[in-house]
Amino acid sequence: MTDEPVHVIRKLEQALADDDFAWSLLLVGEDQTDKLATLTGDLRGPFSTTGDGKQITSGFSYWGIGPTIAWANATNDPFYLVMKAGAESFLRHWRKIRPHVDKGGFHFVSLGVGTGVKDRTILGDLYRQNRNMFYIPVDMSSEMLRMGTLEPVRGARFPMAQVLPVQIDFSISDNVDELGQMLSRLVGDDPLLYTLTGNTLANFESDQELLATITRVLRPQDRLLLEVASTSSLDQEAANAAADEYHQTRAFAEFVTSALRYNxxxxxxxxxxxxxxxxxxxxxxxxxxxxxxxxxxxxxxxxPDHTEVVLEPDDTILLYTTRKFSTERLKKLTVACDLTPIEHAHSGFRYTRRPSPFGLDLLLLAPGAAKETVNTLADDIWAR
Structure with missing residues (x-):
């Protein structure tokens, strides 16, 4: 009778346990040559003066080591006020949300890991309640995954053996379906807390399509933590002010052009x-x-494929898209995606001398099929 073979993952865990070299494991879900072909095709789009032709779609803004470094630099720029306000408000917002997930035994799926600062807060609290939990950061950029997972793992002293970074483009519905199936096999019936923070929802051409794609894999026991930038004003003056927020920092300009610069x-x-x-x-x-x-x-x-495209006078390349959501837009999105608000936190921007219509909202959402026993705050949220 022979012993059962030891699987490579278990052997690898043992091999790396006492190694102080900066190893990181990564589950790659896509062929990177396909992503490069997609980027190349997007840059061959038709002529447009409005940014509706050639484009860098959302995930490609962070794809590769150059854009990853540029993003890290932008987030550390004190003149990037949107990022600064988000970092300052998140801990306060999360404290209001946390009681609803404290005792649930959740595993943590972070969609769009970013710099990992917000993940560190969430991971530390969830890990105290569930020492056997998994942390699954998901991003299209493997470089962003490596950078973004260091902060939460070290900050929360979380064991690397329970971290599974996944490289995949979660804006593609088939990818999300496969991710959901894999996670279900990984955790069984344990609940998953998916997070989409940093106003990431606003970066996609269709916010409703992306939210519906994510919602489709939520099981009744799962939850979605959604962070968005919000506005109480919907006129052109407010739209100009929203654009000016991003115009104030050179580091952000370096970031949004980095995908063009490196590709x-x-x-x-x-x-x-x-x-x-x-x-x-x-x-x-x-x-x-x-x-x-x-x-x-x-x-x-x-x-990138060594071909050329001619940019005629006034032609544009869309580099980046973002939004600020009204309460009505958020209500439409959650209703269309059959999501129920469980808890909500809001704060306005405080860094301007004059009153600002802008703010940040953090929502804990359950799929419509959830058997939620507590009273939801849906009416209060949408009435404000």
Whole structure:
């Protein structure tokens, strides 16, 4: 009779247990050549003066070591006031949310790990309640995963043997379906806390489509923690002010142009970067950050596959999209996706001398099929 073979994952865990080298494990879910082909195709889009042709879609803004470093630099810039306000308000908001997940025995799935600062807070609290939990950070960028998981794991003194970083584009529905199935096999019937913080929902072309994609894999026992930027004003003046927030920091401009800088041969000049605010569907403020050929003559841009595309005068490349949501927009989104608000925290921006219509909201949401025993605050949330 022979002994059962020891699986490679278990052997690897043992091999790395006492090694102080900066190893990190990563479960890769996509062929990176496919992602490069997608980026190249997006940069061949049609002519547009409004940012509706050529584009860098959301995940590609953070894809690769150059954009990852640029993002880290931007988040540490004290002039990036949106990020600063978010970091300052999150702990206060999370304290209000935390009692609803404290005793649930949740595992933690972080969609879009970012710098990991907010994950550190959540992970530390969840780990105190469930020492056997798993932490599953998910991002399209493997470099972002490596950088973003260090902060929460070290800060919460969380065991690396219970961390599973997953490289996957969670804006693709098939990917999320596969992720949900894998996680169900991993944790069984244990509940999962999915998080989408940092106003990540606002970065996608269709916020409702992304939210519906994520919601579809939520089981009745699972929860979704959603953080968004909000606004109480929906006029052009507010839209311009929203755009100006991102225009105030050079580090953010370096970040939003980094994907172009590292994936094309286009010479980046910040004078060609335009921050455009508009009212979207009468219930949100939309900010588009575009590169525009304002030279009056064609520019030839080399692409990653060694082909070229001609950028005619006034042609644009959409670099980044973000939004601020009204209460009505949030209500529409949660209703359309059959999500029930369980708890909600809101705070307004405090860094301006004049009153600001802008703020940040943190919502704990349950799928519509959830058997929630506590009274929800849905009516109060949408009545404010």
């Amino acid at each position: 094309t041969d286009l010479k980046i000049d910040n004078e060609r970067i335009d921050f455009r605010g508009e009212v979207e569907d009468d219930d949100a403020l939309l900010v588009k950050i575009v590169w525009q050929n304002n030279t009056g003559k064609p520019i030839t841009m080399g692409l």
